[in-house]
Every structure is written in structure tokens, then in C-alpha cells.
Amino acid sequence: MSKATPRASNAPKQRLAEDGGASFPLSSSLRKLSLQQQQSADSPSDICNVCKSSRYLNPNMRFLVNPECYHKMCESCVDRIFSHGPAPCPIAGCKRTLRKVKFRSQTFEDLKVEREVDIRRRVAKVMNKQESDFENLLDYNNYLETVEEMTWNLILEIDVPETNRKLKLFEAAQKAELNPNATFRPIDDQPNTSTLSDTSHVVLKKGGTQRKALATSFGDPFGGDDMAGGKDTGFVFKGLKKREAPKPESPFDPFDGWSVDAEHYNLQDNYDHQWIQNFKTDPEYYAGGWIQKDYWNRMMMEALGGMAIFIEDEIVARENAASGDAGVGTENAAGAALGGKDVDMMDVF
Amino acid sequence: MKLTEDDIYRKSSQYKHWSFTPTQLALLRQKTNVQACERVKANVARQRAQRAANALEGFNSASDSERANTPGENGSGNGTPSANGNGNGGDTPLRPDKEVDCLTVAEEMRLVDKFCETVLALAAFIGAPADVTATAIQFFRRFYLYNSPMTYDGQVVARTIMFVACKTDNFSITLDEYIAKVGVTRDQILAPEYLIVQALRFNFEVKHPFRGLRGVHLELGEMLSGSWMGMPFDERSKEQRKQQLLRLPKRAGGKEDNMTERDFGKRLEYVYGLASKILKETAQLTDAYFLYTPSQIMFAAQLLADEPVTMFYLNTHIPSPAIYPSSPYNKIIDTIRACALLLSSHHSYTASSVTPEEKAAKDKQANQEIKALLKKLKQCRDPDKIDLVKLNQAHKRDAVHAGELEESKAKRRKIAREDAEKQADDFWGAELHKK
Numbered sequence: 189m190s191k192a193t194p195r196a197s198n199a200p201k202q203r204l205a206e207d208g209g210a211s212f213p214l215s216s217s218l219r220k221l222s223l224q225q226q227q228s229a230d231s232p233s234d235i236c237n238v239c240k241s242s243r244y245l246n247p248n249m250r251f252l253v254n255p256e257c258y259h260k261m262c263e264s265c266v267d268r269i270f271s272h273g274p275a276p277c278p279i280a281g282c283k284r285t286l287r288k289v290k291f292r293s294q295t296f297e298d299l300k301v302e303r304e305v306d307i308r309r310r311v312a313k314v315m316n317k318q319e320s321d322f323e324n325l326l327d328y329n330n331y332l333e334t335v336e337e338m339t340w341n342l343i344l345e346i347d348v349p350e351t352n353r354k355l356k357l358f359e360a361a362q363k364a365e366l367n368p369n370a371t372f373r374p375i376d377d378q379p380n381t382s383t384l385s386d387t388s389h390v391v392l393k394k395g396g397t398q399r400k401a402l403a404t405s406f407g408d409p410f411g412g413d414d415m416a417g418g419k420d421t422g423f424v425f426k427g428l429k430k431r432e433a434p435k436p437e438s439p440f441d442p443f444d445g446w447s448v449d450a451e452h453y454n455l456q457d458n459y460d461h462q463w464i465q466n467f468k469t470d471p472e473y474y475a476g477g478w479i480q481k482d483y484w485n486r487m488m489m490e491a492l493g494g495m496a497i498f499i500e501d502e503i504v505a506r507e508n509a510a511s512g513d514a515g516v517g518t519e520n521a522a523g524a525a526l527g528g529k530d531v532d533m534m535d536v537f
Numbered sequence: 538m539k540l541t542e543d544d545i546y547r548k549s550s551q552y553k554h555w556s557f558t559p560t561q562l563a564l565l566r567q568k569t570n571v572q573a574c575e576r577v578k579a580n581v582a583r584q585r586a587q588r589a590a591n592a593l594e595g596f597n598s599a600s601d602s603e604r605a606n607t608p609g610e611n612g613s614g615n616g617t618p619s620a621n622g623n624g625n626g627g628d629t630p631l632r633p634d635k636e637v638d639c640l641t642v643a644e645e646m647r648l649v650d651k652f653c654e655t656v657l658a659l660a661a662f663i664g665a666p667a668d669v670t671a672t673a674i675q676f677f678r679r680f681y682l683y684n685s686p687m688t689y690d691g692q693v694v695a696r697t698i699m700f701v702a703c704k705t706d707n708f709s710i711t712l713d714e715y716i717a718k719v720g721v722t723r724d725q726i727l728a729p730e731y732l733i734v735q736a737l738r739f740n741f742e743v744k745h746p747f748r749g750l751r752g753v754h755l756e757l758g759e760m761l762s763g764s765w766m767g768m769p770f771d772e773r774s775k776e777q778r779k780q781q782l783l784r785l786p787k788r789a790g791g792k793e794d795n796m797t798e799r800d801f802g803k804r805l806e807y808v809y810g811l812a813s814k815i816l817k818e819t820a821q822l823t824d825a826y827f828l829y830t831p832s833q834i835m836f837a838a839q840l841l842a843d844e845p846v847t848m849f850y851l852n853t854h855i856p857s858p859a860i861y862p863s864s865p866y867n868k869i870i871d872t873i874r875a876c877a878l879l880l881s882s883h884h885s886y887t888a889s890s891v892t893p894e895e896k897a898a899k900d901k902q903a904n905q906e907i908k909a910l911l912k913k914l915k916q917c918r919d920p921d922k923i924d925l926v927k928l929n930q931a932h933k934r935d936a937v938h939a940g941e942l943e944e945s946k947a948k949r950r951k952i953a954r955e956d957a958e959k960q961a962d963d964f965w966g967a968e969l970h971k972k
Contacts, residue, residue, distance in 0.1 A: 449539040452854050453756075456766055461758045487752030490744070492854065493542030494830030496865050498872055500558045 236262035238269075238278045252291040255306050257284045258299045266291050307342045311335065314359045317428065327427025334423065357422030365431045452492040455485050546830060550740035555679055557827050565682060566642050573685030574639040577919045581637050584920050639917045640687055644910055649681045651907050652691035653822050659699050663718050665708055667817050668745050673702035674821040675743045680736050682827075688919045689729070696721060697729045705741040728929035743826075746816050746835030753839065753850060754809050757782075760853070761801055770856045782849060789844040804843070811842040819886045829876045833869075837876035841886070 234243035236251070238261045243249045250263045259279045269275050270288035277284050296302045315335045322328040341351050467473050468480060546552055557565065640648070653674050660670035676698045681691075696719055703710050716723055759765035763779040773781070783801055784793050796804065815838040820826070825834050839847045851873075856864045880886055884899060922928070960966070 445538045446540060447538065448545060449541060451541040451543070452768075453542075454766060454768055456759070459755050459759055460762065460764070461755050464755070484752070484755065487748050487755060489542050489545065489752075490746070490831065491749035491752035491835065492832055493749075494546035494552075494744075495543070495832040495836070495855075496869055497543050497546060497552070497830050497833075498868060499552075499556045499828060499830065503556060503558050503561070 236260075236265055238262070238265040250293060253294050253299065253302070254286045254290050255292075255303070256286050256290065257282050258303055260294075260299070304343050308339055311339050311342065311355070314355050314362070317425075321429055321431070322425075323427040323429060327425065331425050331428070334425070354422035357420055359422075361421035362431070448489075450488070450492075452495060453488045455481070455488060457481070459484055546744070546832075549744055550738075550742060551744050551826075552830070554738060554740055555827060556830075559828060562682075562824060562827055563642075566646065569683055569685055570640070570642045570645060573687045573919070577639060577687050577917055578637050580919055580921050637917050638913065640685070640910070640914060644913070645681070645686055647907070648686045648691065648910055648914065649678065650822055651910075652681075652686070652695055653677060655692070656695045656699060657818070657821070659695060659719070663699070663703075663710070663715070665699070665703060667813075668747055669702050669706045669708045671745050671747070671817065671821055672706050672743045673699045675826055676702055676733070676737055678824075678826070679740075680733055683736055686914060687917050688922050689732075689925070690918070690923070693725065693729060693925060694733060697726050697733055700726055701730065701733060722926075724926045724929070728926040732925070744831045746820070746831040746838070747813070749832055749835045750809065750812055750816065750839065753835070754805060757805055757846065757850060758802075761798060761805070768854060768856075770860055771853055778853070782846075785845040785849055787845070789848075791845075805846070808839070808843040808846060812838040815841055815880060815886065819880050819883050822885055823879055823883050825876060825879055828879070829872065833873055833876050834880075836873045837880055840873060840877045841881055 234249075235241070236249070237259065241249070241262065241264075251260050252263055252266050253260050254277070257277050257279070259277055259282055261278070265278070266288060269278055270286060270291070274285045274287045276282075277286050294302050296305065315331075315338075317328075317331060319325065319328045322331065338351055338355075341347050464480075467478075467483075474480075656674050656677055657670060660673060665673070673695075677695060680689075680694060680698065700710075700712070700715055702708075703715070712723060712726065716726060719726075756765055760778055760782055763775045765775065765778065767773070767775070767778065771778075783796050783798065786792060786794050812835070816835065820834050820838060825837075829837070836847060836851065839850075851866075851870065855866045855869060857866050858864050884903070
């Protein structure tokens with residue numbers, strides 16, 4: 189527009205400017221005119237970096253990030269690019285493979301904070317020791333220091349593959365310690381996909397040859413060699429107590445180990461008595477789980493249980509024990525134990 | 538961690554709370570009697586004083602008959618809710634100077650025994666099985682161990698106890714069916730219920746000897762057929778044991794017999810019936826349950842029914858001191874014999890020596906004595922505890938105590954409560970409260 193109506197006096201100078209490529213005045217004015225720039229001046233985070241559409245035109249637009257690379261893009265771009273499965277990140281220079289399910293809206297405005305929180309969460313899930321797990325406070329503090337150092341390594345991206353490998357090994361070692369009988373899949377020693385920087389192609393499933401190679405490299409999962417002391421557990425902490433797996437629960441015993449051992453009778457497996465015969469064949473009884481032998485046992489128990497209890501002797505002994513050395517007579521003890529206090533209680537009227 | 542069958546019995550409330558030595562039992566009854574007498578005398582004296590005061594007032598204002606119909610007035614004058622019973626106290630004759638003649642312990646026991654027979658009759662009337670009946674009688678005896686017939690009327694207590702026993706022993710009968718049979722109001726059954734249950738210390742299980750008796754006869758039957766395996770200390774073979782059983786004398790000290798298996802089976806049946814009858818009646822009417830264990834009572838009844846068979850059975854189960862010096866054989870036999878003596882000394886145990894005429898004469902005499910006792914009881918009832926229904930109502934919600942809650946307020950509350958109950962029966966429940 190300004191080009192279309194140049195003033196005659198200014199014309200050569202203007203052309204010079206155009207020719208010299210110093211288009212700053214022009215481009216800045218263009219930029220001022222452009223819708224995009226207007227928006228970005230308003231709030232730069234409201235433009236999708238992939239499709240350049242802005243919230244101004246679509247107020248319902250949502251931005252999502254993937255914790256693989258934390259590049260922000262709008263929901264429709266995510267749908268468009270990742271609906272058909274994993275695909276590389278569309279942002280120029282980022283080649284990580286992203287999956288649709290991992291996309292989420294960000295919690296913190298600053299993506300650096302978002303990333304740090306994610307990393308800390310991941311580390312804390314594995315490094316979950318408490319002070320009580322260590323023999324002394326010094327060891328615990330050393331542990332905390334190691335954890336913090338490792339966390340910062342991950343955040344600042346120093347030595348990431350090695351740290352991730354150690355974390356995985358440590359997690360597996362913890363699990364194995366908790367339940368030594370469980371079988372685990374061999375740990376994938378491949379670096380985390382987040383650290384893949386130059387694999388441009390997408391690996392969906394491991395091919396047959398890869399699988400074979402993995403199987404041979406890890407050997408038999410049931411082999412005892414990796415459970416032996418020489419196993420790499422990622423980290424070794426001084427003073428860390430050995431974690432003991434809880435013992436398997438023994439079957440519930442309602443009588444707490446007690447049993448009845450009859451002294452005066454021997455229970456037979458079978459009795460033939462006329463009035464017992466009916467019960468043996470009557471479905472009314474056996475259908476409900478009525479056990480014949482229990483009833484015989486109960487009869488014999490009631491017949492002979494208490495036969496050798498001599499109430500007179502035992503009660504006198506009981507009261508003597510109850511009254512103790514206080515010199516209280518048997519009668520007083522009897523009164524106190526059997527009724528003295530309770531007479532008032534009983535008299536509700 | 539092994540228990541014997543004796544230890545199992547030691548865990549029961551019957552052993553823990555309801556077993557006594559004879560001395561203890563006597564002392565306890567003595568104590569209950571003394572306490573009841575004191576209470577009766579105090580209450581009668583108070584009632585007389587009040588009546589005298591009222592009579593004095595009556596000369597000035599109202600007539601005597603009017604006053605008798607207004608118990609609330611009397612209650613407010615006294616200030617205690619227990620004085621509500623005074624309305625019925627009007628029936629007792631005014632004997633200003635005469636000291637109340639209370640029952641003695643022996644008389645109380647006699648009355649309790651009599652009431653136990655009433656319970657038996659009541660149970661037979663409503664068709665309760667033997668163990669329910671026995672439970673009711675034991676409840677009754679336990680109740681009157683700590684309470685006196687002077688305080689609570691045996692008739693009233695017996696009716697409620699029968700109902701409680703039906704509930705605890707799974708003889709299901711609804712209250713409505715029960716009152717229809719017994720012919721009293723609901724309140725008359727329910728009013729003393731909590732009192733009784735409390736006096737029983739909520740010990741609802743009574744261990745009876747009936748099932749044990751069946752067990753013994755189960756094994757005797759096995760012995761007779763020669764298939765009982767026997768105890769470890771017994772070296773006789775099954776066949777030897779069977780032959781010995783068949784050769785048992787008919788009576789203790791009699792000469793050796795030789796019965797066929799079939800005849801002996803009949804003998805066992807007869808013994809079972811007789812022992813069972815003794816357990817159902819005589820054992821219930823004595824103090825046997827307080828003094829002995831159910832097993833001992835059962836063997837005592839069995840001993841009375843057929844001594845040789847019982848002794849044979851015991852010999853097969855308890856080693857004699859000749860084999861094990863530490864065996865409690867002699868002591869067990871002594872205890873069982875003592876229990877048998879207690880059972881056979883009761884008048885309901887009809888040994889074959891008593892002729893029907895003698896028995897009738899004895900019964901007649903006993904009846905006369907009981908009648909005299911009941912008459913005496915009427916004069917020494919605790920006036921406060923005569924009307925249990927009214928007393929129970931006084932304890933319930935919305936009872937009109939003097940000056941505590943106005944009648945209109947109580948009425949309003951009652952209507953509100955009834956409304957709420959009615960609404961609660963609706964399909965969607967009651968309406969929520971509006972704020």
C-alpha cells in the first residue's frame with residue numbers, strides 16, 4: 189500500500205532500502221498489520237506453534253503438551269497428527285516420537301516447572317526410602333543427597349541415560365526384594381524414549397530378530413544367577429536395611445490354636461442306633477450341612493463334660509484364690525463376687 | 538493347647554455364676570431373706586404412716602373412699618415415684634400395731650418349689666418341650682436366689698420367665714400367641730421382663746443333662762451290639778464287654794443274670810425313659826443344678842433308674858484306682874451318689890416303696906401347708922412391688938412424674954411420636970424435618 193503511492197522525492201531512497209534487504213521498517217509495519225502478530229503481541233502463548241491458529245479465532249481452543257518434549261500444540265493438531273498412532277513431534281528440530289494418550293494440558297504456566305515436577309515425581313516413586321529404613325541419620329542424609337543430585341542431573345540433562353538405567357535397576361531390585369518369588373520381565377536396558385534424539389523413525393513393535401536378541405542377551409528369567417549377590421542394583425546405599433517381605437498369612441483359626449481333647453470318651457466314626465438312622469438319610473438334615481459326627485460329639489461332650497468337676501472343692505479353691513491374702517473371709521468374697529454389688533443393679537424399680 | 542471336656546464346662550456361665558456349695562447357697566438365701574424382710578417392714582411402716590396422715594387429713598376434707606382412688610395425690614405428697622404403688626395398698630387391711638410377719642427362708646424355699654411346679658404346669662399347657670421347660674424352671678430358681686417371693690410375686694414372674702425361656706431356647710412363640718394362651722395382657726408379660734433378665738445377669742444359657750443322657754444310651758446301644766471300641770485303658774474285647782453287659786444283675790447286689798440282646802435293649806429303653814423322667818421333673822425341682830454339673834445329675838438319674846448298668850458304663854469310662862492310682866473314680870462315684878440321694882429325697886421322686894394312697898395323703902398335706910403359706914405371703918408382700926405394670930410405666934418415656942412434665946406436654950409428644958411412627962411405615966419413609 190505504501191509502496192503503491194511513493195513520493196517522487198523519496199523514491200530512490202526507498203528503492204535502495206528495498207534492494208538492500210534492510211526491510212525492517214516495512215516488515216515491522218507488516219507485522220503490525222498482520223493478525224498473527226497482533227495476537228502474539230496480545231499474548232504470545234495463544235498461538236499454536238504447529239498450525240498457527242490462534243485462540244482469537246477459536247475461543248474454545250485448548251493447548252496440550254506431551255511430557256516427552258514439552259512442546260505445546262493445540263488439541264486439533266494433536267488429533268490430526270497423532271490419531272493414527274505414534275508420530276514424531278511436528279516442531280522443527282524435535283524428533284521425538286509422541287503418542288496421543290500422553291498429551292495433557294499443562295498444570296504450571298512455566299513449562300520448565302512442569303517438567304521439573306514430572307521428573308521429581310518419577311524419581312520420588314522409585315526412591316521412596318524413609319528414615320526408618322536406614323541404620324542411622326547420616327546414612328539417610330547421604331541417601332537424600334544422592335537422590336537430589338540425581339534429580340538435578342535429570343533436570344539439567346546431565347548423564348541422563350545412565351541415571352535412568354540406574355533408576356530402573358534400583359526399582360526392579362526393590363520389587364524383587366519385596367517379593368522374591370515373583371518373576372519379572374527382564375529390564376529393558378534401552379534408554380528411555382525421551383532421551384532418543386536422533387531416531388527419526390517410529391518403532392512400534394520389536395521385530396522378531398530384535399526380540400531374539402533381547403532374549404539371548406538377558407538369558408533365562410528364571411535363572412538364579414541374576415538374583416545372586418553380584419547383581420547390579422543401580423544404586424548402593426550404605427546403611428540401608430534389608431527389606432523383609434511380609435510372611436504369607438496362615439489360614440484363619442477361630443480357636444487360636446486351642447482344641448478339645450476328650451478325656452473320658454472316644455468318639456467313633458459311626459454309631460448305629462435306631463433313632464439316629466433317620467437323621468442319616470433325611471435330606472432335611474444333611475442338606476443344610478448338618479454333620480452327624482458333630483452331634484455325636486456334642487452328646488458325648490455333654491454326657492461326660494463336667495463329670496469330674498467337684499463344684500464344692502473348686503468353688504472353695506476359686507474363692508480362696510480370689511480373696512488372696514487380704515484376710516477377707518470366704519463369705520465376704522462370695523458376697524462381693526456373687527451378689528453384694530449387683531443386688532442394687534438388679535433392682536430396677 | 539488342649540482342653541478337656543471338663544474345661545469346656547468350666548467356661549460356661551452356669552459354672553462361673555450359678556454353681557454354689559451348699560453353705561454358700563444357704564447363706565445367699567439367708568441374706569436375700571433378711572434384705573427382703575427389712576424392705577417389706579420399712580415399706581409397710583412408711584405406708585402406714587402415710588395412711589394415718591391421710592386419715593387425719595380425711596377427717597377435715599375428703600372421704601376415705603375418694604382418697605383410695607387417687608394414687609397420684611399420694612405420690613405427689615411423697616415425692617417418690619415408687620409411691621405410685623400405694624393405690625393398691627388400699628387392699629391390705631389396716632393393722633396399726635401389728636408387726637409384719639415375714640416368711641422364713643424355709644418357707645420361701647417351699648413357695649419357690651411350689652411355683653416351680655406351676656411353671657411345669659404352665660409349660661405343659663403351652664406345649665413347650667422339655668428343655669424349654671427346664672430352662673424356665675432354672676431361670677425361676679436363679680431369680681429367686683437373689684430375690685424373695687415377698688418382693689416379687691411368683692405367679693407374675695413365672696409367666697414372664699416362661700416367655701423368656703421360649704425365646705432363649707428357640708421355641709418360637711409370639712407374644713400375641715402367648716398372651717392368648719395364658720390370658721393376660723401384654724404389659725403383664727413385658728413389664729417384669731427386663732427386671733428378670735437383669736436378675737439372671739443376662740446368662741441365658743442353661744446346660745441341661747438331656748442330650749448327655751442320649752449320648753450315654755447311644756454308647757450303651759453300641760456296647761450291646763458289640764461294636765463299641767472302648768477306652769484305651771480297657772483291655773476287654775468288644776465281645777467280652779457285650780457278654781458282661783448281658784450278664785448284669787437286674788438290681789444292685791442281685792445275682793448275675795443272663796439276658797438276650799433283645800431283652801436288654803428293652804431294659805435300656807425303660808432305663809432311658811425313667812432317667813429322662815427323673816431329669817425332667819425331680820431334678821428341676823431340687824437344687825441339683827446349683828450343686829452339681831449336668832453330667833453328674835444325669836448319671837445320678839441314671840443310677841436311680843438302673844444302678845448296675847450305670848456302674849458298668851462308668852467303669853468302662855473312668856479307670857479304676859487299681860489301674861491308675863490318681864484316677865478320680867471314687868470321688869466321681871461319691872459325687873454322683875450324693876446327687877442321687879438329693880434327687881431321691883425329693884417328694885416328686887416316687888420310689889416303688891410308696892403306695893398311691895400314701896402319696897395322695899402326702900400331697901394333700903403338702904397342699905394344705907402351701908395354702909397356709911400363700912395366705913401368710915399375702916400379709917407380708919412388699920407394697921411397693923405389687924403392681925409391676927404401673928412401676929414399669931413409671932420408668933418409661935412420658936411417665937407423668939409429679940411436677941416433672943405436664944400432662945398436656947406429654948400428650949403432645951405422644952401424638953408427635955405416633956405421627957412419626959405412622960409416617961415411617963410409608964413407602965418412602967417419614968418426611969424430613971422442615972427448618
